[in-house]
Amino acid sequence: MTKREYKGKYVTVWPQYFDSTLSRRYGRRVPKELSVPKPTTKEIIEVLNSLNRKYVVLEGKYPRIWWHDENPVAVEKKEGERKTQILHEIARELYRKRFKKEA
Template sequence: MIKREGFIIWPTYFDRTLSRSEGRRVPLPLSSRLPTVEKLSKAAQRLGWYVKVEVAAHPKTHWKKTGRLIVRPDKPLNKQSVIKALAQELLRQETKA
């Protein structure tokens, strides 16, 4: 088993313009128009999680260097719960602005 720092989170998971088969992992009501690594990083920090930003491209869109996050929540969660919590926090951020 590979020991990892946390969960790998791609901005693609939250992109409203993409379909599920193209990599979106949240329902449309929780998705964002322009998710960026910076926005996701701020959302994860607001949740009190460890965050590390890396320059990388999602495998399905290898030509777009969107970056990725390594996220380690403060309590044990599975990856889908982490993605949903980030999506909700990102949505809260966007409605505030």
């Protein structure tokens, strides 16, 4: 996917956005109560499949914590949707999937 095809149609979602072990300074983008410890790209893909969202797995490392080996995912935006809405939707489903098994 070229940058021109990507711009405006997709948002980049990094697993670190949902990591409860990280502070906001190191990249967490959702509230602590919606975050989970050490989410993986595979878990995010499972969540996106359950939400029927189109996505593309990208290559790369999160700049603030480059030593983590989780890849980002480009998620297709719906008309008028904001990145924070997408992140909260993914976070709620990720939290539900992760902790539903333990309950």
